Amino acid sequence: MPLEVLNGSLRVVKNSLPSHLQKVDLEHLQLGRDYANQYIQGSFVTSYQLINLGNGTPFFKIVLQESENSSSRNSSIYILIFGKLAEDCAKVVQQGNIIMVAGFSLAKSTNDPSRHGCQVEVSDEAGSTIYQVAPKYTYTSLNHLKNGNFCTVVTIVDQSNAKLVCSFFKAVKDALPQIYRTGDIVRFHRIKIKEFNHQMQGTSGPGFASLTFDGNIGSPVIPRTSSKTFSFTDEDRKIVEDLRIWVASNLFSLPPMKKLCDIQPSMFFEFTGQLIGKAKVDGSSYLLKIWDGTKCPFPSWNVFVKEEDLEGDGSLLRRLKYLTVDVVAYDNHVHVAKLLKIGQFISMYNVHVKTHSSENGRDVIQFLLHGGTGYGRGIAVLPENHPDIIELKSFLDTIDLALSESSERASPEPENSYTLLGSYVERCQQLSVTVLTDHQHFDATTLNTIRMSNIPQNYRIRARLLKFEPKKLCQSVKLHCPQCNSLTELDSILREASATGSDSKSQSTSFCNSVVWRVENQGQRRVAFHFVTHKELLQDPEDTLVFLEGGTLNEILKFTSKFKGIIPVTSKEDSIALLDLSVPYFWEGNMQYYGCKHCSKPKAMESLGCLASKQNPSWDHTSIEQGYVIFFCYSIILDFHSAVYG
Numbered sequence: 001m002p003l004e005v006l007n008g009s010l011r012v013v014k015n016s017l018p019s020h021l022q023k024v025d026l027e028h029l030q031l032g033r034d035y036a037n038q039y040i041q042g043s044f045v046t047s048y049q050l051i052n053l054g055n056g057t058p059f060f061k062i063v064l065q066e067s068e069n070s071s072s073r074n075s076s077i078y079i080l081i082f083g084k085l086a087e088d089c090a091k092v093v094q095q096g097n098i099i100m101v102a103g104f105s106l107a108k109s110t111n112d113p114s115r116h117g118c119q120v121e122v123s124d125e126a127g128s129t130i131y132q133v134a135p136k137y138t139y140t141s142l143n144h145l146k147n148g149n150f151c152t153v154v155t156i157v158d159q160s161n162a163k164l165v166c167s168f169f170k171a172v173k174d175a176l177p178q179i180y181r182t183g184d185i186v187r188f189h190r191i192k193i194k195e196f197n198h199q200m201q202g203t204s205g206p207g208f209a210s211l212t213f214d215g216n217i218g219s220p221v222i223p224r225t226s227s228k229t230f231s232f233t234d235e236d237r238k239i240v241e242d243l244r245i246w247v248a249s250n251l252f253s254l255p256p257m258k259k260l261c262d263i264q265p266s267m268f269f270e271f272t273g274q275l276i277g278k279a280k281v282d283g284s285s286y287l288l289k290i291w292d293g294t295k296c297p298f299p300s301w302n303v304f305v306k307e308e309d310l311e312g313d314g315s316l317l318r319r320l321k322y323l324t325v326d327v328v329a330y331d332n333h334v335h336v337a338k339l340l341k342i343g344q345f346i347s348m349y350n351v352h353v354k355t356h357s358s359e360n361g362r363d364v365i366q367f368l369l370h371g372g373t374g375y376g377r378g379i380a381v382l383p384e385n386h387p388d389i390i391e392l393k394s395f396l397d398t399i400d401l402a403l404s405e406s407s408e409r410a411s412p413e414p415e416n417s418y419t420l421l422g423s424y425v426e427r428c429q430q431l432s433v434t435v436l437t438d439h440q441h442f443d444a445t446t447l448n449t450i451r452m453s454n455i456p457q458n459y460r461i462r463a464r465l466l467k468f469e470p471k472k473l474c475q476s477v478k479l480h481c482p483q484c485n486s487l488t489e490l491d492s493i494l495r496e497a498s499a500t501g502s503d504s505k506s507q508s509t510s511f512c513n514s515v516v517w518r519v520e521n522q523g524q525r526r527v528a529f530h531f532v533t534h535k536e537l538l539q540d541p542e543d544t545l546v547f548l549e550g551g552t553l554n555e556i557l558k559f560t561s562k563f564k565g566i567i568p569v570t571s572k573e574d575s576i577a578l579l580d581l582s583v584p585y586f587w588e589g590n591m592q593y594y595g596c597k598h599c600s601k602p603k604a605m606e607s608l609g610c611l612a613s614k615q616n617p618s619w620d621h622t623s624i625e626q627g628y629v630i631f632f633c634y635s636i637i638l639d640f641h642s643a644v645y646g
Contacts, residue, residue: 002085002124003092007134010098017131021102026066027074029118031106039102039131040120042066045076050090060086063115064099077116078109082123085130093132103128152176156186156202159246166191166202176210178224181270181349182376183215185243187236189227217244220387257388260325261294265355265365268375272347272388274396275340276320277312279305281328283590286337288327290346291320293396298365300325301356312342323399327351329379331371336379345389350377469639479632481596488594488632512547527551530569530576547576553583560587594632 006013014023017039024038046063053059065076079101081089093099101122109119122128149169154177157163166188170176177186192205209227214220221237223230258269277289287303289312303326310317317324327348329337340346352368370377382389445459453459470476479488512530519525530547541562547569548556556566566587568579578585584592 002128003088003130003132005092005132005134009136010133013100013131013133017100017102026064026077026116029077029106029116031108031118033106035104035106039100040064040066040077040104041098041100042076044093044095044097044099047090047093047095050086057082058084058086060090062089062093064101064120074116078111078119080119080121081130082121083125085122085124085128089130093130094135097135098133100131100133101128102131150176152179154179154186158243159250164200164202168204168208170204175226177226178210178212180212180224180347180380180382181215183247185213185215185240185247187211187213187223189230213240215244215247217248219244222387259294260292260296263296263298263353263365265298265353267353268350269353270347270349271351272345272382272392274392275342275344275346276324277310277317277342278337278340279310280338281305284331284334286329286334288329288337288340289317289324290327290348291324292392293323293399295323296325296365299362301364301366302326303328325367327367327369329369332373333369333371333377333379340379340381345382345384345386345392347380347382347388348378349380350375476636478635478637479594480635481599481632483599484596486596486598487635487637525550527555549576556587560589564588596632 006016008016020037021039022037023041024035026040026042029035029040042064043066044062045065048061050058050060060081062079062081063076064079101120103126104120104122105126106118107121109115109117111119122130149171150173151167151169153165153167155163155165168176177188179186187210188202189209189211190205190207192203192208193200194203195201209225209230211223211225211230211232213223221240223232258271260271260273263269271292273290273292275288275290277287279287281287281303287305307314348369350369352366352370354366354368355363356366357363369379384390443460444462447461447463450457450459450461480486481488512532514528514530516526516528519527528549530549532545532547542564544563545565545567546559546563547567548559549569549571551559551568556568560566567585568583568587569576570579578595585595586593
């Protein structure tokens with residue numbers, strides 16, 4: 001068979017070749033020699049279109065590279081393939097494949113002088129054979145994906161009112177257009193236009209560069225550029241000024257850039273300030289502590305986080321306590337917030353000022369950066385030489401912090417001014433935050449009809465909401481067992497789980513390394529760690545599953561940030577088993593997974609040994625729960641009292 005696809009590692013494939021074949025390096029190839037018992041090997045790097053020659057013979061040309069790291073002209077060579085072998089190779093061989101060529105002949109190359117002086121010719125008639133090493137693919141879980149190119153998507157419009165959506169990809173973030181807010185003016189150099197979904201779309205082509213200008217009339221015409229060199233003529237300046245006038249008079253009014261002292265409830269605004277503290281609140285929200293030198297005129301919401309979780313200078317945070325506001329960023333803005341550095345000057349766009357009644361009945365102002373990018377919503381780090389930053393830094397230098405701090409001490413901080421984010425989960429239901437589908441394919445149904453119908457059914461209603469229960473949305477979260485259909489209160493199961501055990505007896509297993517620690521100042525209490533090994537070796541902490549025996553709830557929470565997952569266990573005779581299911585059976589980061597006491601039949605943890613012995617063990621809750629636990633699903637139960645609308 002002229003084309004053979006061989007499976008296995010490169011070493012295994014070489015052993016599968018006919019025994020008389022010996023490898024020859026490209027640099028040793030010479031005209032006039034016989035290579036009947038030799039083969040060449042390399043990576044397929046370039047191909048040309050399959051064509052038919054004048055006599056109708058199929059012809060396919062590829063480039064074979066022996067070493068990716070070599071710059072020698074002899075490290076790559078042209079392979080000329082004729083006949084049916086050419087058709088087969090064009091269908092099967094892909095760029096990056098390793099191939100071996102046997103039964104070839106050499107001819108003087110008339111192609112690229114930067115490659116080998118000879119070219120390889122193969123065909124069916126000559127008895128040539130091409131061996132392709134079948135590529136080996138490995139599956140990667142989504143949480144292990146690594147960043148590739150940086151991407152930004154922008155929509156631009158000009159005086160013609162025609163819009164163009166542009167998607168730019170760059171390996172370096174600074175090479176992307178430096179757009180700070182909606183209304184900025186951009187100039188794209190060497191933009192590439194193509195059609196996508198029957199619409200024109202812009203992309204970054206070779207040599208792409210951009211200039212960005214502030215869109216406000218009267219602002220300095222100073223470009224933010226992604227290129228070290230650029231030209232900017234008087235005609236370009238006039239176009240920028242004309243666009244500024246057009247934006248101000250025809251397009252839209254930009255959200256006002258405000259100081260904190262100027263804000264009013266229920267407004268959306270933009271502001272620039274300095275980041276002095278930040279903390280992760282949960283998987284979908286992030287806390288940013290920001291000040292701009294002015295004081296919010298209303299009592300503001302303080303998000304409670306543990307002191308050890310808060311990044312920033314503690315002394316500075318205390319001094320600026322009364323000049324700082326807590327901004328909570330949600331959803332897609334969490335990743336950006338994590339990358340911010342303390343001390344940076346940032347601009348935040350489309351921040352929502354919202355009034356919230358705290359538990360003591362006192363109204364406070366919340367600063368929320370909702371998910372999505374509508375209306376230019378986002379966070380931008382401004383350079384030190386930005387005019388707004390220069391002005392802000394000069395203003396901050398004039399503030400007497402000692403005077404501000406002493407004046408605020410005269411008015412004591414109200415009780416319960418710090419709110420746990422978990423106790424407040426209501427968020428503004430804009431379309432940009434939570435997409436509420438109207439389901440137009442369903443006709444509207446009256447509430448009486450729904451009450452009299454069999455369940456389950458899908459309905460669409462239009463009604464005016466009179467009231468809903470429970471008042472706190474966090475109380476609507478229940479744990480539902482899909483097998484027995486029981487509902488369990490989440491807060492009651494947590495109260496039941498104040499501790500996972502008071503003592504431990506280390507039990508050795510065949511796939512664990514166990515360590516017992518005595519807890520200081522707590523008598524004889526001990527905590528046992530059973531680290532699950534892979535092929536008798538410990539893995540990196542972020543890939544390690546730990547059986548924790550005798551630990552408290554707080555101790556489990558502490559270790560979830562260090563290890564892949566935590567399973568609370570207890571000693572039973574000569575083995576370890578899942579703890580009573582009053583606590584989550586699996587802890588992974590901020591997620592806890594619960595099991596139904598009535599339906600689950602936990603086994604000894606040794607039964608997980610089959611998972612540990614796999615080539616790439618996956619320690620996620622779905623793998624662990626199979627055959628061990630009937631897991632709870634999170635359900636949201638709300639009682640609505642409505643009046644039919646229209």
